[in-house]
Amino acid sequence: MAYPCFRTTLNLLLFLVLTLSVFAQTPNVNVTLGSHLIASDSSVPWKSPSGDFAFGFHKINGQKLFLLGIWFDGIPEKTLVWYANGDHLAPEGSKVELTLDGSFRLTSPQGEEIWKPRSSVDGVAYAALLNNGNFILTDNSSKSLWESFKDPRDTMLPTQILEVDGKLSSRLQESNYSKGRFLLRLQPNDGSIVLKTIALPTDYEYGTYFTRNTSDEASPNSSGYQLVLDKSGHLNVLLDSRSVVNLTMGREFPAGDYFYRATLDADGLFTLYGHPRAQINGRWGQTWFTIWSVPDDICSDSKGDLGLGPCGYNSYCSLGTNRRPLCECLPGFSLSDTNNKFGGCQQNSLPNCREGKSKPEDLYAIQEVPNTFWPTSSNYEQLPSLNEDECRQLCLSDCNCVVAVIKEGFCWKKKLPLSNGRKDYNTFGKALVKVSNSAVSSDEPSRPKSDTGNKNQTTSVLAGAILLEWFRNMPITAKVDVYSYGVMLLEIICCRKCLDMENENEEEIILADWAYDCYKRRKLGKLVETDEEAKNDMKKLERLVMVSIWCMQEDPSLRPSMWTVTQMLEGIIQVSAPPCPSPFSSIS
Structure with missing residues (x-):
């Protein structure tokens, strides 16, 4: 049973808190009509009264390209928490302005519109960057017309609310702010938190690789309608039944005063981070650290038969520090994009079936990759009661075979491209990858040789x-x-x-x-x-x-x-x- 009065009361209280916060900050942080910023190395951002956050142009990797964004400004790492133009970087000389007629937009040096708020915003009286990191556009009565908290990217900040059907989208890469392959959504039907992959460049959603049911056992029909990161760093889902589901329950939080952020990272993990607010003995003793993250094993939890998986095609995934996915290409394959370790791999050379009467062993070699499997990728042959040597020989002599898997007495010949590959040390078996002998022999000369001064x-x-x-x-x-x-x-x-x-x-x-x-x-x-x-x-x-x-x-x-x-x-x-x-x- 839903409680509409409870929802209305709670939403009213939240609105009053926000409104009072705006009034309290208005004398110090108002961005008035006619104000603007120019994208350049010397651009001075608009700051929150506390100085914790800044809004302005963030330069990208030494290039003359800029993101219009919001970042933590009181710590050494100017960590971005919101950005306007991830898919369309702004060149030097671009301008963001609150025009005299009350509109807010980002334009190129030639006057081309790069970005404006999604919803139609007219009659803006002033803008403000609040102490919680929320950038708002308001009218003369201080009513919020648009705010960054309601148009999130990959990050939530304390006091930020994600409504039903709201979502976070990951970056494409850590240093590439285009929309990435992962999304977090608060489901409209049952209020569950789900993580999914999407089919770029569309918004089509593939399978779920993590879900957290937030229903109330005492009220099975109750569902979650808001995801909230509170000031103490706890992630909570508010339910119709007036219950609260704490997603981070049982996790130890650091003592002291910390900044918090919850980010859907480029590798697909939804992570809660902490960072000290102040220096200790004149030094920053700690950078951002992980408090909590899901899923526990993204390599094994990605089970769909569509899409790239955590690491892309023709690769395999294993878990590293903090359960982060580590991605490796198969032997005979290399990264499709050398700048993107999660973008999958491509075959360096194709098998040649017209090599005269040469024996397969003279042309190819098999390289082993232990405990590596692609359980959701299609097979084109499944051969029972074979040992490893027999499976190896069958793949060598089959022009179409590039990867075979020997496991549990079966030899599977795999179709390319392979997806959702993972290391599984609980399963005995291995992948057998066919590579050309020329590729194998060419590895050695390509390595740098020591000169006479370094022989020892x-x-x-x-x-x-x-x-x-x-x-x-x-x-x-x-x-x-x-x-x-x-x-x-x-x-x-x-x-x-x-x-x-x-x-x-x-x-x-x-x-x-x-x-x-x-x-x-x-x-x-x-x-x-x-x-x-x-x-x-x-x-x-x-x-x-x-x-x-x-x-x-x-x-x-x-x-x-x-x-x-x-x-x-x-x-x-x-x-x-x-x-x-x-x-x-x-x-x-």
Whole structure:
């Protein structure tokens, strides 16, 4: 049973709160008729009274292109929370203005309209950026004609409300603000929160990869009608039955004063973030950190047979730090767009069935990808009672076969393109990928060769493998030796010579802390500035560094066993994000 009076009362209270907030801020933040901003490096944005938020032009990646947006302005990261023209960036010299006749629009230097509010807005008396980050256009009676909170992009801020059938849309990429492949919606029929993929460039919605039923068990017919992020950072769904469903229930929130935002990220996760409002001892000790996110496993939860999936076609997905999807191309494939790791992969060369009388083995090789499957992608053949060697040979001799999967005694030949690929360590099997021998043999010469001055310098990847064999036969419970392994591996990665014994402990701590700082700041390239091979495989480098940091934990109980190290380096065990190796020491 619905409670219309409750809805009306609550909405009236929310309107009064907003109206009082506007009146309270009017003397300081009014953007009056005739006001404008010009897109340039020296453009000064309009700010909220608190200085926490700014509205204006945000420059994109050093280009002379700008987003009209709202961002956090009181912290080092000027994090965007709303943007007007993600699909049509504004060139330098563009202008946003509140005209004398009461309209609000963004135009190019030539006067072409780039953006204006979706709803028809006439008779604007002034604009204001409120302390909660909401930018509003109002009439002479302070009635809101349009507000950014009711026209969201990928982010919700505290006190922002998402109504029934309202939605958030992800960005295409972290640095590309065009509409992306994921959306969050508050369903109109039952008030459930759903995450879906969409068929770009249309708005057609594919299958759901996450849903949260918000119905009230005491009132089964009750449904959710508003999603709200409150000031404490909790995400709540308000129900007709006057109940509240807390989506973040049970999650520990940081003590102290924090900024919060809930963002549908470019990789498809809906994430609640926190950030300290103030410095501690004159320093920003923490950047944005994850408090809560859904789904738990986007790789496995994306089950539809349409669309790209989390990682795009001809790729496969595994979970990394904070359950983020890591995307890899199949052997013989490369990224369709080198700037988009989630955009799928394309085949480097097509099988040639007209190679004379050569044996398949002379033309092609099979490369294995363990525990990797595409359960929703179509097969063109399903062959029972075959072993791996038989499946391998059948794919080699079949011109149409590029990928076969051997699992549970069956050999499946897969149709291309493949979608929704994922690593599944709970299922025994593997993918067999056919690649040309010429492509395999061409890999080696393309690697940079060491000159005579570097003949004794082993690359970090090879050295890691050598050290692994050295330690492999040690007792699986040995942890003191694990520390030594981590030290040597990290020194080789950083191309450092052996340290003097008398300075060993101090130098090791500094090296570990420096490596951890580079890892946290996503600047691993600083560790291998002279190693081009390592730079060409940053994912492997990251895994090596993460393993070495785990090995060098100051607390011995946190160090893994050598058996676990071997499993992590070989990709059998997922490497989780390591903590600071020496939490009680610091480097300047």
